[in-house]
Amino acid sequence: MDVLERSHLKIIQEVAREGSLTAAALRLNLTQPALSHAVRRVENQLGVKVWRREGRSLVLTQAGEWLLSLANRLLPQFELAENRLEQFGNGERGTLRIGMECHPCYQWLLKVVSPYLDRWPKVDVDVRQKFQFGGMGALFSNEIDLLVTPDPLYKPGLKFTPVFDYELVLVVGGKHPLRNAKFAVPEQLSGETLITYPVPSERLDIYTQFLQPAGIAPRQQKQIETTDIMLVMVAHGRGVAALPRWLVDEYAGRFDLHPVKLGKNGIAKQIFLGQRETDEDIQYLHDFIEFAASPSQEI
Structure with a gap:
């Protein structure tokens, strides 16, 4: 058996995609006789039957199906590699x-x-x-x-x-008791529903830098993926959140939100x-x- 070539995979992919030699030949810029010859050459070089005829159609054998799966995985990688090399040659990567x-x-x-x-x-x-x-x-x-x-x-x-740089702050709604507080202490969150992104608590600063050092946990944690929905919930008194101050300022015109410093010294982040x-x-x-x-x- 000769070495499997990229051209073999391309022929197998196009014949399978188009369903006929005539259509595949057009895609490959070949005449139909030339493609028919190429199909026979692929099988001869690989030493295995890739297609079988059913009427006028070519149907992949079990070996052909496996080769088609291989072609669908490898050919995009070849194209990506060629594209990347061209971009490197032009001083860019795309x-x-x-x-x-x-x-x-x-x-x-x-x-x-x-x-x-x-x-x-x-x-x-x-x-x-x-x-x-x-x-x-x-x-x-x-x-x-x-x-x-x-x-x-x-x-x-x-x-x-x-x-x-930014400051992480507690975000509360307009009717929350802490809305005018100079800062919040961990104990004040023990009865709260804390709304967070879907992130493990060990990766949330509100836990690692504020609540856990004081041995405090919120009454409940609710995870929400989108910032808009999170802040709507906070504005309607369904919980509190910890977010960058700049983000709260951006949303303040849309929702009734109030940022509160976390602890007397706040939490600075980058x-x-x-x-x-x-x-x-x-x-x-x-x-x-x-x-x-x-x-x-x-x-």
């Missing part, structure tokens, strides 16, 4: 993949992405939400290029750049952009970090 570990940071990200795309017209931006809470692994495995996170893990091979050290010389990535960290992008 897509900046950003993973999010910060639910409320999308509003900030929009303010950065829009002018960035104007500066880099040949670079696309793809935001990966599925890496919200496993972003470090995605960064190491090259599934994303940048990680937006409030909790950097300094490991060899990674670099984190702070891009803006948002970081994480990257692989090996990517530091990629100009469009470096430019995004530099632009995101500039004073003009502060919230």
Whole structure:
């Protein structure tokens, strides 16, 4: 048996996709006799029957079905590799993949992405939400290029750049007893419903930096994925939340919300952009970090 070639997989994929040699020949820029010859050559070279005839149709054998599955997996990877190599040759790579570990940071990200795309017209931006809470692994495995996170893990091979500071505050509705308080203490949350994003409590600062050190737990925790719904619930007295002050200020015109300092000294946080050290010389990535960290992008 000869070596399996990319052209073999392409022929198998196109014949299966089009259902006839005539249509497949058009897709492959071949004449029908030339494709018929190529089909026979594929089977001869591989030493296995790939198709069987049923009337005028070619139907894949069991070996052919397996090869089709292989073609559907490998051919897109070949195309991706060729596209990437072309982009490298042109001094660009095409897509900046950003993973999010910060639910409320999308509003900030929009303010950065829009002018960035104007500066880099040949670079696309793809935001990966599925890496919200496993972003470090995605960064190491090259599934994303940048990680937006409030909790950097300094490991060899990674670099984190702070891009803006913010204060985490308690958010209460207009009728809540704490709405005019100078600050809240942990004990005041023991009877509250705490509304959070769907994140383990060990990754929530309201727990790790405020409640747990005091040995306090809320009466109930309710998880909500969307910021808008979370704040509607808070405004209607269905619970309290802990969010960045800048985000509460943005929504204050839409909902009756009041930010309250968490503890006498408050909770100061930063948002970081994480990257692989090996990517530091990629100009469009470096430019995004530099632009995101500039004073003009502060919230």
